[in-house]
Amino acid sequence: METFGVTYRVESSTTEIEARAQGIAVEQSVEVPLQAIHRADILSDVVSKVADITEVEPGKFLVTIAHNVENTGHDAAQFLNVLFGNTSLQSDVQLMDVTLTDSLLDTFGGPRVGMTGLRKQLAAPVRPLTATALKPMGLSPAELGDLCRAFALGGLDVIKDDHGLADQRYAPFDARVRACQAAVDEVYAETGHRAIYTPNLSGTPSDLYRRVDQVHELGVGAVMISPMLVGIPVFYELVRDRLRVPVLAHPAFAGALRINPELLLGKLYRLLGADVSIFPNYGGRFSYSKTGCLRLANNLRQPWGSLKGAFPAPAGGMTTERVDEMIDFYGRDVMLLIGGGLLTAPNITAYSRAFVDKVHAAGEGGA
Amino acid sequence: METFGVTYRVESSTTEIEARAQGIAVEQSVEVPLQAIHRADILSDVVSKVADITEVEPGKFLVTIAHNVENTGHDAAQFLNVLFGNTSLQSDVQLMDVTLTDSLLDTFGGPRVGMTGLRKQLAAPVRPLTATALKPMGLSPAELGDLCRAFALGGLDVIKDDHGLADQRYAPFDARVRACQAAVDEVYAETGHRAIYTPNLSGTPSDLYRRVDQVHELGVGAVMISPMLVGIPVFYELVRDRLRVPVLAHPAFAGALRINPELLLGKLYRLLGADVSIFPNYGGRFSYSKTGCLRLANNLRQPWGSLKGAFPAPAGGMTTERVDEMIDFYGRDVMLLIGGGLLTAPNITAYSRAFVDKVHAAGEGGA
Numbered sequence: 001m002e003t004f005g006v007t008y009r010v011e012s013s014t015t016e017i018e019a020r021a022q023g024i025a026v027e028q029s030v031e032v033p034l035q036a037i038h039r040a041d042i043l044s045d046v047v048s049k050v051a052d053i054t055e056v057e058p059g060k061f062l063v064t065i066a067h068n069v070e071n072t073g074h075d076a077a078q079f080l081n082v083l084f085g086n087t088s089l090q091s092d093v094q095l096m097d098v099t100l101t102d103s104l105l106d107t108f109g110g111p112r113v114g115m116t117g118l119r120k121q122l123a124a125p126v127r128p129l130t131a132t133a134l135k136p137m138g139l140s141p142a143e144l145g146d147l148c149r150a151f152a153l154g155g156l157d158v159i160k161d162d163h164g165l166a167d168q169r170y171a172p173f174d175a176r177v178r179a180c181q182a183a184v185d186e187v188y189a190e191t192g193h194r195a196i197y198t199p200n201l202s203g204t205p206s207d208l209y210r211r212v213d214q215v216h217e218l219g220v221g222a223v224m225i226s227p228m229l230v231g232i233p234v235f236y237e238l239v240r241d242r243l244r245v246p247v248l249a250h251p252a253f254a255g256a257l258r259i260n261p262e263l264l265l266g267k268l269y270r271l272l273g274a275d276v277s278i279f280p281n282y283g284g285r286f287s288y289s290k291t292g293c294l295r296l297a298n299n300l301r302q303p304w305g306s307l308k309g310a311f312p313a314p315a316g317g318m319t320t321e322r323v324d325e326m327i328d329f330y331g332r333d334v335m336l337l338i339g340g341g342l343l344t345a346p347n348i349t350a351y352s353r354a355f356v357d358k359v360h361a362a363g364e365g366g367a
Numbered sequence: 368m369e370t371f372g373v374t375y376r377v378e379s380s381t382t383e384i385e386a387r388a389q390g391i392a393v394e395q396s397v398e399v400p401l402q403a404i405h406r407a408d409i410l411s412d413v414v415s416k417v418a419d420i421t422e423v424e425p426g427k428f429l430v431t432i433a434h435n436v437e438n439t440g441h442d443a444a445q446f447l448n449v450l451f452g453n454t455s456l457q458s459d460v461q462l463m464d465v466t467l468t469d470s471l472l473d474t475f476g477g478p479r480v481g482m483t484g485l486r487k488q489l490a491a492p493v494r495p496l497t498a499t500a501l502k503p504m505g506l507s508p509a510e511l512g513d514l515c516r517a518f519a520l521g522g523l524d525v526i527k528d529d530h531g532l533a534d535q536r537y538a539p540f541d542a543r544v545r546a547c548q549a550a551v552d553e554v555y556a557e558t559g560h561r562a563i564y565t566p567n568l569s570g571t572p573s574d575l576y577r578r579v580d581q582v583h584e585l586g587v588g589a590v591m592i593s594p595m596l597v598g599i600p601v602f603y604e605l606v607r608d609r610l611r612v613p614v615l616a617h618p619a620f621a622g623a624l625r626i627n628p629e630l631l632l633g634k635l636y637r638l639l640g641a642d643v644s645i646f647p648n649y650g651g652r653f654s655y656s657k658t659g660c661l662r663l664a665n666n667l668r669q670p671w672g673s674l675k676g677a678f679p680a681p682a683g684g685m686t687t688e689r690v691d692e693m694i695d696f697y698g699r700d701v702m703l704l705i706g707g708g709l710l711t712a713p714n715i716t717a718y719s720r721a722f723v724d725k726v727h728a729a730g731e732g733g734a
Contacts, residue, residue, distance in 0.1 A: 030503030031529060036710035037503055046505030046537070070536055071504060077569045077596045078533035085530065085596065085619035089628075089647050091654045136397030136404055137438060138413030162398060163452065166445035169437055170413070202444040204604035205572035229444045229452065231598010237571035252448050255455035256462070257622040280456050287458045343403035 001045050003066040005099040006083055009260075010061045011092040021050045021063040024093065027086050029071060046071065062096065074107045076233035076272060084259065094258040098267060105271070105305035112239065113246040113275045114308025115301060115333060121221065121246070122157050122196070127363030128327055129335040130356050131158035131313060132342050134165070134180065141171050145179030147348070152187035152195040154352020158335065159184065160224050161200035163250045173199070173211060181218050196221035198248060205234055212242045222246040224278075227269060228253035239273030248313065249274035262292060266299030269310075276311040276335055281326075284317025294329065301333050311335045320351070323358045332363050368412050370433040372466040373450055376627075377428045378459040388417040388430040391460065394453050396438060413438065429463065441474045443600035443639060455625060462626045465634065472638070472672035479606065480613040480642045481675025482668060482700055488588065488613070489524050489563070494730030495694055496702040497723050498525035498680060499709050501532070501547065508538050512546030514715070519554035519562040521719020525702065526551065527591050528567035530617045540566070540578060548585050563588035565615060572601055579609045589613040591645075594636060595620040606640030615680065616641035629659060633666030636677075643678040643702055648693075651684025661696065668700050678702045687718070690725045699730050 006028075012020045029048040030037060037043055045068055052064040072079040084095045111117075119125055132151055134144050144165075151159045159180070167173040177199045184197045201211050201223050208230060215223055222245050227235035229252050239247055249269040254261070265279045277300055280286030282293045297312035312330065315337035326336055338355055345351030373395075379387045396415040397404060404410050412435055419431040439446040451462045478484075486492055499518055501511050511532075518526045526547070534540040544566045551564045568578050568590050575597060582590055589612050594602035596619050606614055616636040621628070632646045644667055647653030649660045664679035679697065682704035693703055705722055712718030 029531070030505065031531060032502045032707045032710050036707055037505075039505065042503060042505035046503065071531070073533040073535040073569075075533050075570050075574070077571070077593075078531070078535075081531060081533075081569070081593070081596050081619050085593070088620050088622045089618060089653050135399045136409060136413065138397065138404075138406065138409035164396070164398060164438070164445070164448060166440040166442050166448070168440040168445075202440075202448070203442050204444070204600045206604060206608070207442070226444075226448070226452070229447050229600070231601045233571045233596070234598045234601055237573060241573070251456060252452035253455050255457070256451055256625050257620070258625070261456075286456050340399045340403055343399050 002069040002101055002103060004069055004101050004104055005051060005064050005066055006095070007062055007064045007097040008087070009056075009094045009096050010063050011059060012061060013059065014055070017053055017061050017063070018050075021053050021061075021065070024063060024087055025050050025065045028065060028082060029067065031086065069101060069104060072104070076108065076236040080232060084257070088257055094260065095263065096260045097263050100271070100305075102305050105307055108236065108271045109240065109273065110271055110304070110307030111273055111275045111310045112308075115311050116308065118246050118275055118311060124157065126332060128332050128359050129157045129311065130359050131160060131335050131337040132156050132352065133160050133162050133337070133339045135162040135339065135343060137162060137164045137168065138170055141175040141179040144171060144176055145183045148180040148197055149183035149187060150348040151342070151352050152184050152193065153191070154349045155193055155356040156195055156352055158196045158198055158222065158248075160198035160248060163200050163224065163226055163252050165200050166202040167207070174214060177215060177218060177220065181220050185219075198222040198224050200224045200250070202226070202229060208234065208238060209242065212238060216244055220245060222248060224248040224250055226250040226252040227272070228256065232268075232272060236272040246275040247273060248276040248278060250278050251280065261288065262296045262299055266296040270300050270304070270307065274310050276313050278313040278315050278337060280316045281314035281318065284315075286316055297330055297334065309333070313337045315339065320355045320358055323355070324362055327359075327362045369436040369468055369470060371436055371468050371471055372418060372431050372433055373462070374429055374431045374464040375454070376423075376461040376463050377430050378426060379428060380426065381422070384420055384428050384430070385417075388420050388428075388432070391430060391454055392417050392432045395432060395449060396434065398453065436468055436471060439471070443475065443603040447599060451626065462630065464627065464630050467638070467672075469672050472674055475603065475638045476607065476640065477637055477671070477674030478640055478642045478677045479675075482678050483675065485613050485642055485678060491524065493699060495699050495726050496524045496678065497522075497726050498527060498702050498704040499523050499719065500527050500529050500704070500706045502529040502706065502710060504529060504531045504535065505537055508542040508546040511538060511543055512550045515547040515564055516550040516554060517715040518709070518719050519551050519560065520558070521716045522560055522723040523562055523719055525563045525565055525589065525615075527565035527615060530567050530591065530593055530619050532567050533569040534574070541581060544582060544585060544587065548587050552586075565589040565591050567591045567617070569593070569596060575601065575605060576609065579605060583611055587612065589615060591615040591617055593617040593619040594639065595622070599635070599639060603639040613642040614640060615643040615645060617645050618647065628655065629663045629666055633663040637667050637671070637674065641677050643680050645680040645682050645704060647683045648681035648685065651682075653683055657696075664697055664701065676700070680704045682706065687722045687725055690722070691729055694726070694729050
C-alpha cells in the first residue's frame with residue numbers, strides 16, 4: 001500500500017495530543033468511530049495513520065498523518081478533501097505541508113511549460129523576468145490597450161490583467177483581450193520586443209472554456225487564473241486538458257483558509273500546473289515573513305520528482321529601488337512584478353524601461 | 368449607481384483604523400494608489416467606499432465597504448474576489464457579512480427547489496427532515512448498497528454519501544450510485560417509503576457534468592456537493608444550468624475563522640443555490656457556538672429578497688437522545704443529520720427507525 005504524508009500544526013495539551021492526532025487521522029479518512037468498521041482491511045488500509053507527533057513549542061505540535069494514496073481517487077477535489085476537508089472546520093488545526101509520492105506527482109503532473117519553457121518563450125535564459133499589471137478596474141478596453149502598449153514599449157516581459165478584471169461592462173473580456181493583444185503585437189512589429197500580454201481568466205467553467213478558446217484564437221502568450229476563486233480542480237483541468245499557453249497563478253482568495261502559503265502557493269499550485277505563482281512579497285502590504293517568502297519561492301523551483309520548476313513572482317510594494325535587494329534575496333530564477341509603482345510615474349514607458357534596465361543589468365551580471 | 372455592502376472584522380488601533388479601512392476599500396476594488404487614477408468617474412464609481420466603521424471591542428472594528436455592483440461583473444468568481452480576494456491574504460481581517468441588492472440576489476438566484484420543494488418531494492409538510500450518511504470509505508458498492516437499504520428500511524428521508532466518497536477504486540462512482548439507487552428503489556417497491564439517496568459529486572468540471580447526467584439518468588433524487596472543494600463558481604453553474612434535482616451543500620474545505628461561517632455556509636451557499644446546507648452543529652467535534660449555529664440556520668431560511676429558503680442541516684455528534692433538544696433549538700424547518708451514531712448500532716435499521724420515530728413524534732406535535 002502506498003501512502004503520502006500530510007503535516008498539520010495543532011494546538012493541544014501534551015496529555016491530549018495523541019488522541020487529537022488520532023482524531024484528525026479518522027476525520028480525514030473514514031470519519032466514523034472505528035468500532036463502526038467491521039472489515040479488517042479498511043482498518044488497516046483506508047483509515048489514515050498518525051505517523052509522527054513533534055512538539056514545536058509548548059502547546060503546539062506538528063502532526064503528520066499518513067494517508068493511503070487510493071483515498072484521493074487520483075482526483076484534485078478529493079485530494080484537497082483528504083488534505084483538509086473537515087479538518088479545515090476545526091480552528092485548532094492548520095494545514096502545513098505535504099510529502100507526496102511519485103505516483104501522486106505524476107497524477108497531477110505539475111507545470112507543462114515551467115521555468116525553462118517560459119525562459120525560452122521570452123528568449124531570456126538567465127536573468128529575472130519582469131512583469132506588471134494593467135489597472136485599475138474601470139478603464140475601457142481602449143485605455144487598457146494604450147496602457148499595455150506603454151508597458152510593452154518599456155520592455156517588460158509579462159503584462160498581466162489585474163486579477164479583478166473579469167467581464168465587467170466597462171471592459172468586457174473579449175474587447176479587452178483584443179485591444180491588449182493588438183497592442184503587444186504592434187509593439188513587436190515596431191520594435192522587435194515581444195511582450196506577453198496575460199489576460200485574467202475568471203468565471204464559471206463554461207466561461208473559462210470559452211475564454212481559453214478565445215485566447216488561443218487571438219494568439220495570446222499566457223493567461224492568469226486565481227485557483228481559489230475559480231476552484232482548484234477547475235484550474236487543474238484547464239491546465240491539463242485545455243490550455244496551450246503558460247499559466248500564472250494568482251493568490252486571490254487563497255487566505256480564506258488556514259493553509260500555510262508555502263504549501264498552497266508554493267507546492268500545491270505548482271503541483272496542479274502553475275508555471276508562475278504570484279505571492280505577496282515581504283515588506284509590502286501583506287504580512288508574509290522574509291524567510292517564509294524564500295521557502296515559498298524554493299518550493300516552486302527546487303527539484304520535486306519529475307515536475308518542472310515554476311517561477312516565483314513576489315508582488316506587492318515592488319519598486320525599481322528594490323530590484324537589487326530582490327535579486328540578492330531570491331536569485332535570478334524569479335519574476336519581479338511591479339504594479340502601482342509604475343502607474344503613478346509621470347511617464348509610464350520611461351519608468352518601465354528604467355525598471356527593466358535595472359533588472360537586466362543586475363540579473364545578467366556575475367553569480 | 369447601485370452598491371452593496373461587505374462587512375469585515377479588522378484588528379487595528381483607533382488612530383489607524385480609518386486608513387486601514389480605506390486600504391481595504393482600495394485593495395478590494397482598483398488596487399492602485401488613488402493618485403494613479405486619472406478619471407473622475409473611476410474615483411467616484413469604481414473605487415469602493417468606506418461606509419461605516421464601528422468599534423466592537425478595544426482594537427477590533429467592524430468595517431463596512433460599499434462596492435459598485437458592476438465591479439462583480441455579475442459573475443460568481445469575481446463576486447468572491449470583490450468580497451475577499453486579496454484581503455483574504457491579510458491576517459488582520461476576517462470577512463463577516465454581506466448586504467446584497469435585489470439585483471445581485473436575482474443574478475445568483477438562490478435555491479431552485481428550496482425548503483418548500485424538498486418538503487413536497489418528501490411529502491413532509493411540517494416535521495423536521497431526517498438524514499444520514501453512507502460510510503466509511505473503503506466499502507464496496509454492494510456493501511454501500513446494503514447499508515443504504517438498511518437505512519431506507521429504517522425510514523430515513525435522505526441517505527447521503529460521505530463527502531469523502533469520490534471515485535475511488537474501492538467504490539467507483541457509477542457502480543456505487545447504481546447500487547445505492549437500486550436499494551432505495553427496492554425499499555420503495557416493498558414498503559412505499561421513498562428515501563432520497565444523495566450521491567456526493569466531486570471532481571473536475573468535466574467529471575461533474577458527466578456525473579450529473581448519470582444521476583439524472585438513474586433517477587437519483589438529490590445530490591451533495593462541497594462548493595469549496597469543487598469551486599464555488601462550479602457549484603453555482605451546476606445548480607443554474609445542469610442540475611434538475613435538489614442539492615445539499617457540504618462544508619468541507621470551507622475553513623474556520625477567516626470567513627464567518629454564518630455568511631459562507633448560511634448566506635453564500637444559499638445565494639448560489641443550495642437547497643440544504645450542512646454545517647457543524649454546536650456540541651459536536653467542531654468549534655461552532657450555539658448562537659452562531661442558530662444565526663447560520665436563520666440565514667438559510669429567513670426571507671431574503673425573492674430567494675427561496677434552504678434547510679439548515681446541523682451535523683456532527685447527533686444522536687437520538689439529542690432530537691428533542693435539536694427541535695426545541697432549531698424549530699421544525701431543519702434537516703437532522705445523524706452519522707456515526709447509527710453506524711455503531713447493533714441493528715442499523717432498528718436504530719434508524721427509533722431516530723426517525725422520535726423526530727416524527729417530536730416534529731409533528733404542537734407548536
